[in-house]
Amino acid sequence: MFSVGILGASGFVGAELLRLCANHPEFEVVYATGDSQAGALASTLYPSLTTAYPNLVFDEYSLEKALKCDVVFLAxxxxxxxxxxxxxxxxxxxxxxxxxxxxxxxxxxxxxxxxxxxxxxxxxxxxxxxxxxxxxxxxxxxxxxxxxxxxxx
Incomplete structure (x- = not known):
């Protein structure tokens, strides 16, 4: 299993990445940024992702958190x-x-x-x-x- 970070996850491309990662058997999204949505649940902004990410909270960008991921997508x-x-x-x-x-x-x-x-x-x-x-x-x-x-x- 690869830990995944998505920077810009609250935008259109980021939402598509969340959707694609949700269906990937080897990816676990552990970090998702959305500076304008920081603190909000991903499922609030994208209800279709509620099942995949019931507790994923958009965060502000942190290099320290990004470096803990195996794979980082930039949207x-x-x-x-x-x-x-x-x-x-x-x-x-x-x-x-x-x-x-x-x-x-x-x-x-x-x-x-x-x-x-x-x-x-x-x-x-x-x-x-x-x-x-x-x-x-x-x-x-x-x-x-x-x-x-x-x-x-």
Whole structure:
């Protein structure tokens, strides 16, 4: 069983991650952040998740709590992921980033395509684009997975 943290769990992408993790036989969500919903039960915001998470409370972000997880999913804005990934990537088993912060290998393209400057070249090099049809072997040993966006093909 892998302990899972979901940062940004109170948002749309975070709710989908909660739903997917609830049905995964090897995942146990132990930490879920939602700064604007901190202190609220996940089941209050998402009644469909009541059975899976009757006692899960959204928390504020804490690096200490995130580091206790085996797998950390980031359902955060690009800039937030950019700051958090360096703190996590070598200290947990796997980071899966749902933002665009690590999708492109060329940092000079980020201002054009995503509207921000990329200042984490080491993490950018280690990120694996999460498309198994193209990167199956690399994904098996990845420490940082950048999920594909809406228009992959």
């Amino acid at each position: 955060l804005p690009h800039e937030a992921s950019l700051k958090i990934v360096p703190q996590l990537v070598n200290n947990v088993r796997l980071v899966v980033d749902c933002s665009a912060a690590f999708r492109l290998k060329d940092s000079t393209l980020y201002p054009t395509w995503y509207g921000f400057d990329h200042d984490q070249p080491n993490e950018l090099k280690m990120a694996v684009y999460g498309l198994p049809e193209l990167f199956r072997q690399e994904l098996k040993t990845a420490k940082l997975i950048a999920t594909p966006g809406c228009y992959v093909t």
